[in-house]
Amino acid sequence: MMVLKNFVSACFMALFLFLIQCKDKDLSPISLTVQGDFMHLKNENIHLIFDDLMYCKVEFEVDGYVQSMNHSTRTGSNPVPPHFIILDDIAYKHFRISSHEFENIEDADFGSGKRLTLNGSDSAIERSLVIEMYELYPDVALSWCTYTNRTGKDLKINGVFYNYYRLDRKLTNQEASSCDFRYLQPLNKKWGETWTNVGVTDTINEDFIIPGSGSNRSGIPFIDVWGPEMGMAVFHVEGIPRFHHIALKAGEEGTVDMGFKGLPEDSYGQLPEVLHSGASFTTWKSAVCTHHHDFFMAGRRFGQFLDGALKKEGRSGLPEEYPDQAYEPYWKTWGMNSLNGTGEFTIQEVKGKMDSLADYGFTAIMLDDGWFDMLGRWDPDPGKFSGEQALIDFVQEAHKTQWGQHKNKSFKVYLWFDLLGTNTAEGLEHLLVRNGDGSLYRSRQAKYTFCPSSSQFLSFARDTLLEKIIHQWDVDGLYTDWEDQNPLPCFAENHHHPYLSESVENNYLAFKTMHEKIMGSKPENGWTGMCACASVHDPYQYPYYLLGDASDPTSNKQVRWRTRWIKALRGPTAPAGDGYVDKMNYNNIAGEPAMSVATGSVITSLRWNVEELGGADHARKWMKLYFSEKLYRGEYLGLYDIEYHKPEGYVIRKGDGSVYYAFFDEKAFDKEVELRGLLRDVEYEAIEYDTGTRKGKVVGTDPMFHIASKPGNDQGEQVFYYVLKCIPL
Template structure:
């Protein structure tokens, strides 16, 4: 047997939830089951995975795609804490083991192993039920679900449940080299400016990645925020392992990552039932507590392939994340934010001829056009819309007549405390348990997405923007869209306060459906400022912004994230590059090479270009249009953490486009071109500078070229 890939302690599950129950074919496969003579050990194997389960329900996973040092089981955390007691170990009942080959409605043909185990301590008597599913169409994935049944005479309280506790060292993921740090992707939400796509794991690191509402603190703001992506990935130079829950809606869980003094990383999925928001941690005799459906994903290189498989798993469950975008979504566009809140219509009209000369035919109206959040009446200030709604309609008509499409910025859940909506329709708002309206980062109240009349209000607004005013699409923005707090508004008659949190997706669905109702070709773009997009919202928009990166590194990483979880040709915006003299931190420094080389969509909110800048912008916007790399296939061939220089690859037909990035790269250091076909010769062109760099083959894939900041290569088969 090859080296073990991972060890996971105390998995407890069965009773797979909706979608895991549907069986068409049920076959007994007796040869899977094996008990060793000295210890009762269950073994399961597929072409890619070997799993063993010992008598104390420790799991040992071997991924046959990579030879490596075993990952030790995390022995420091009990899987279950009940009434303040750590319930460990559970003892496997060998007579309960059942192994089958089953066809699921969701997963297709799969190998399934199920068993029970027991824990007894004084008055505690708990049955742990476990089910593992290994789908054939996901050969690098193990699905795990657990349940705990109270077999005692008194009710018990589930204090916490820990699933998939992994203990990972650099040596185990980096061919025995302990001195290398591990890299990670972490889908939790933190303060503005923190990276989530690449976080190095050094001793002492700790991050909860709590998906529920929590406080973040930065010099600029203190805010309550929640949501994110319930996915954590850790990788080394050789391979990576990711964990995620794959429920059909957001869950109140954590995915903590902690690093010991000896660089050992510990990850898991933790559930802590909170009765105050309607989560029930009490279990009566004979009743059960079910954990979230979890996935363990193995992969090579960085987070990309783990995220790709995670997205596919969610699609299989019915979370219909789009894999590509309509053709119009790839158009480069400008928006008015460069003129900030005090823009005038004349400023916008004045820049349109230059935009058209540059090759930009989409001009969007950004923040500052309205009076109060929630009411969304036009701003009647001089220079804007003093004539009210008729001026807005005239503006949209004028932009259209000049040959542009235009989309409207808004934050659909936000409600100003001074608004008519807040004063007269507080019944539409999220309310906390003390009867107050909680405020998000912009000091706004929020509509409750789980309350029908509140979503009717949103539907009416979209109808006004699209049908009455004539906008072509919508740009939905701000951090407050990531999640909504639990709602205690009695008028909403929620089953539990958690409904508002778990149904935040509903506002995205209402927006997109209403937009398409009044404009079938309308586009919906979403920016969740400086945080990872929630996969549960993704089915309802066609363009994903890189979400306010603070530098070009973050921009490129976030474009890779969106291409991974959506699909290789999905439209991912570069988040508004501007000339260096206009950069203020809420955009990325000018670098068309960074956007084009990663397959990103070019966007901007510049206000003024000098003649030199104009020539650069015109050249690169034309280049962007002619290459069409934003709609081509992003191809994962390099690791953004461990490969140097940083590399991104976009494949268009048989041509390969490579974007290399480094502060400074020596011409004496080789640059490897991966992904070339055997037996084919390729011509290499530095298309940014028009330089012929010769020929390469799969056997001799190296070029030698020094560069500063970037090198863009087109590699064409002869």
């Protein structure tokens, strides 16, 4: 007995000493080691290796395998450190480290992490470079710089470069050319060519302006460049829109330069023009992310850090959950009478289609462009309605439970809307954006643009326009469209902007006002959506609408890729409209509802002519699957590379552990694929869920599975697909 007591006491003492050691030991995965002139800052998946002049090599580690796709050399005619500044036409790049600090940090939004501060100087310009890594985000490093002028004279700021890297595919594949990458920069370059995923060439010279100059030139402060082996993305970590450039251009010997640059002359006062003697200047926060596969994971990280950055500015973060009505399919009038799209329709024609739409499962009717008489005034078109009461009567009739074959369905009613656009200035001039010379700013689609941060306009929108539409007419939701959602800074003196960029920085206020008015009035039925007429959506408006639409895709790939981007940035369960399932004369999509349902999109339609959608049986089958499988509510996972893996693979995981797969290509396929995302020690039953065909069992330890495509609808580009669900046993 005494021996047993002594043994138990020894065990307790050993456990006590172990816990004391654990308490004193730093268990964080983030570490700093100094080896000669090099500092190694490491998290689980991203490493930053700094030399004594703060040049940096970025490494990506997974399962012990480390690789890099950027050059950190400081030799050559134009070396590229990740951070540098040009003052009085002199580039300051070689900041020799004089001291450093490494400390623990705790952030309310990002959690536990470490901060490394590198202090150094180049001539009489001092710099403190701050890098933060967080345990919850093992593949991201945040950074910013503070420059101090010790020259004794004022210096003009020509440009500021940050998270700027020279990329070379040969570093990960010696057989490839140096520029052999794909990239995604969500920017509005040209209608029909936005959000696209394109290849890099040895002559590329892109200079993306963010947030652009309004009217279909908005953009997102994010760019991702990747190959089959790895990718690198850079993005802003700012809760306020900033005027800057994203560079992507051919560098030395076929390499590719990528990163941010700020130019004071086109920053509208956000960047200082002069660094005064003895003064300091701090750059904006940005991040670099390393990853496997395509842009999805980097986009997800951007969304997570944007959420935190918004909250730090006292703004709403990205929604964590969405109400049921955000996922309900809607039909709109734009294509009902023409494959070109038109505002020509009659209310009798709309009513004549509503029984059929109800039977297919649509729950909302949207009166598209053409329902009103004047943009900005928003009164009913007298050619379609005899007056306001006629519109109210239609809304009330749609709300009644009287539609469908069994007269047991009702509809919500949405209206097409351009929140910031107006085609008349009469009586509204005091609310409009003005140029520097005092003239009215002319937009691309609407003639003029309301100032989004003017208190006078916000009151007019809330108490006049929205009060009429939502309260008096009882409309359920508004769909913001056209390219007027990102105007340039406003110079109107009567708006009393405290600084030049204020109207852009607070652009979100207009959308916040609309969203809160609608959802406050109709929490169970209210709805807000964003299209912006093929334009990329402003991420700073994201918290203030329910559905982000894929915005007029012109190809099958755009349908799938834009949905992927929305799910990455807004969140894996965010409602993402499919950009309209229908083939139109101005797009080349297949008109295949399987592509919408299987990728987790919200079904939306311009026509819903089922003969153009593979036939009535095909359309009805996929609408039933839309509601029975509820993939739009599932967790969208980015486990395949949609550029380098063929066929394109999509994975959605549901709360019960079921994993859904969809594969698409423009050519027929018959091959074995790896079913990614299965739990290793779990057995699943595999079912082709579009036919109910049981395909046997599959286990996570042996996830290889044979798939053979089916031809989809071919109104436009041909699409082939295969869908599968794996149910855990």
